[in-house]
Amino acid sequence: MIKIVLAQGLRYAKQILPVLFLMLALAGLQSGRICLASAIDAKQGIEIPAEQAEGLPIGLVYIHLEKSTGASDQDAELTEQVASTFSVSKGEPFRQLVAGFALKKVRQLAAVQSAELRLYSSVPAGQLVVAILVSPQEETATVPQPPKGMVATGTVHDFPTIYEDDRSKFVFILNGGVGIFSDSDPWFGGYGQAFNGRNPTAEDPSGEGTTTWLEGYIEPGIGGISQLFDSPLYAYGAVSYLLSGSNGQDIYNSGTRGYGDFEKLYAGLLWDLPGKNSLLDASFGKQTYQVRDGFLLSKIPLSTSIGERAALYLGPRLTSEYTALLRAKVSSFGLDAFLIEPSEIDKIASDTQLAGVNLQYNLANTNIAFSYFYIPESKSSYVAPGSLRLPREGLRTFNPSLSIKKLLGRDGAWLKAEYAYQNHEGFDMSAQAGYAWIGYQAGQLPWKPQLSYRWSLFSGDDPNTRKFERFDPLFSGGLGNFLPGIVFSKVYKNANLVTNRATFSVKPTDQLELILDYLHHRADDRNNLGGIGPLQTLASKDVGQEVTLTAYNYIGRHLFLQGIASVGIPGEAINQALGGDAENWYTLQAALYFFF
Structure with missing residues (x-):
């Protein structure tokens, strides 16, 4: 054909x-080897709201450790674990609900203290850069997090989470x-x-x-x-x-x-x-x-x-x-x-x-x-x-x-x-x-x-x-x-x-x-x-x-x-x-x- x-x-x-x-x-x-993006790659474009990013194809997923675990091999292992757990990847359309829930799974990792999602326009334009900012857990022991949101806490301060x-x-x-x-x-x-x-x-x-x-x-x-x-x-x-x-x-x-x-x-x-x-x-x-x-x-x-x-x-x-x-x-x-x-x-x-x-x-x-x-x-x-x-x-x-x-x-x-x-x-x-x-x-x-x-x-x-x-x-x-x-x-x-x-x-x-x-x-x-x-x-x-x-x-x-x-x-x-x-x-x- x-x-x-x-x-x-x-x-x-x-x-x-x-x-x-x-x-x-x-x-x-170009190398076919899958490699981690640099901070320069991630922040070439302007930061944008998640609602405007809805439906845009993801051009890059960038994982950044806010601080080191203390060992380079452990940093690499944690970065790979976050990438695997996040599961949202390059090439697929961005969905705010799906990405938000994938971020939740990252936050539940024993080695993660906190994680934040940020979105940037890509260079060249037309796609989306998804950046995950991760702080490693200082102690291996984790405490299960109680339910959150307006229904669980009874306060409007949790808006927009129900x-x-x-x-x-x-x-x-x-x-x-x-x-x-x-x-x-x-x-x-x-x-x-x-x-x-x-x-x-x-x-x-x-x-x-x-x-x-x-x-x-x-x-x-x-x-x-x-x-x-x-x-x-x-x-x-x-x-x-x-x-x-x-x-x-x-x-x-x-x-x-x-x-x-x-x-x-x-x-x-x-x-x-x-x-x-x-x-x-x-x-x-x-x-x-x-x-x-x-x-x-x-x-x-x-x-x-x-x-x-x-x-x-x-x-x-x-x-x-x-x-x-x-x-x-x-x-x-x-x-x-x-x-x-x-x-x-x-x-x-x-x-x-x-x-x-x-x-x-x-x-x-x-x-x-x-x-x-x-x-x-x-x-x-x-x-x-x-x-x-x-x-x-x-x-x-x-x-x-x-x-x-x-x-x-x-x-x-x-x-x-x-x-x-x-x-x-x-x-x-x-x-x-x-x-x-x-x-x-x-x-x-x-x-x-x-x-x-x-x-x-x-x-x-x-x-x-x-x-x-x-x-x-x-x-x-x-x-x-x-x-x-x-x-x-x-x-x-x-x-x-x-x-x-x-x-x-x-x-x-x-x-x-x-x-x-x-x-x-x-x-x-x-x-x-x-x-x-x-x-x-x-x-x-x-x-x-x-x-x-x-x-x-x-x-x-x-x-x-x-x-x-x-x-x-x-x-x-x-x-x-x-x-x-x-x-x-x-x-x-x-x-x-x-x-x-």
Whole structure:
């Protein structure tokens, strides 16, 4: 099957595939020996709250002894024991309930006095670093800990823990956020009707000038995990209800509006298999899931906050309508099988389902993966020349991936790339996408400056060929990853798009990160049928540019502040589509999130 796919004569294979082969060669220089990460590896990124980390793939598990046991061989033995007991490992998606219970098992070790879990964004971005800070027991004798939590102690000081003993943990969930947002000359000069004429969720698109509005949400709930009998089998789950609201004119709607619905509603069983880093995990319900850094499947687009759901820019809704997930892990090999139905608004529901598998293998500094995606059901269709409609149902996507840290053995240097080929079981289709991303962080310098560059392609359809070649980005996205820009994501998706992106970031403290992004967009083909609003046939391939400054500030254990300033500069394609009178689109955003 792979030979058939590669023999299709893909237009850009000569540009993308050599990058993957180069990376395979470089990966061969990396040691396959499993080794412990350094503190530098663990703290390259900013510390983030557990709720924001939910569903992100784990790129590194780092175990740090706060003090020595007094002997190097005993330190190594304790570190290995903690790693084996924690059981959550590189490559799997982060689950707050599961990780919290795994930390409890570490704390119960006779040689451990205390243990703390901290989470950091990874370098490169898109994954998660899990750090376990362990203090060795000074005396071998341990005293069994009594049950904790509000039920056991009768005091609210234990909030959010409801009840916790050596077999179970149940907690209250309380998340929320508030934000103020301001856009100037949205829709590149007030052309909201032109871009949203066929968008039923945009009842009152903003016009020219400046519009400012407020958003907020709150999400209360309950979650827990418990060991079943004396077996290594654990049941877990969560339920939460999210209330969101907006006041003022956003880019789609005006007035005061609010919405409430279940956010988390899932249950699962986890079987801790014999052997190191081996498990079987099955779950079902409204939950988050993401493949790697969101190139084709990000947790962000699986739900939406558009229209009646309110809180458009805060974007609090992340769970799908349902996700059936089966995960198996044996040592360095991992396999996920999933069936996902996105959470859609009735007015624009496509009843799409996404099925797939993700197979990966982790080395010390290299991750090799292959994903297959299939759309078994969908009412959506593609627009081909001649007003022909082609069904989305039956789409197949083949997606190899390779990521290398410590490129050529150098700390802070990294390189990663992915390639995707699409065909269809019902008609002649040959589309492709891919990227190559290289970066370096000077982790030993003050503020840990980092510079990276990424080239990405999502193919367009050449109307002069028999095949349909416009790439379907599936559920690509994620701020800082594959969102085509804070501004440009409103008018252009990851299809028929070639992007050059340069990013510079600094980390003044462990809690503060400043990021400067530059994106330059060009169309792959002037035929853009299936695009947004007036961008169906382009007068130029010059789509535009965007410059974004982002600040992330982690305040204590429960608060997270995000600030964004961005400008979208229309290229000739957008300028001509709007009659030659397009303006720059500016946005300022400030949001404060809290998590318990």
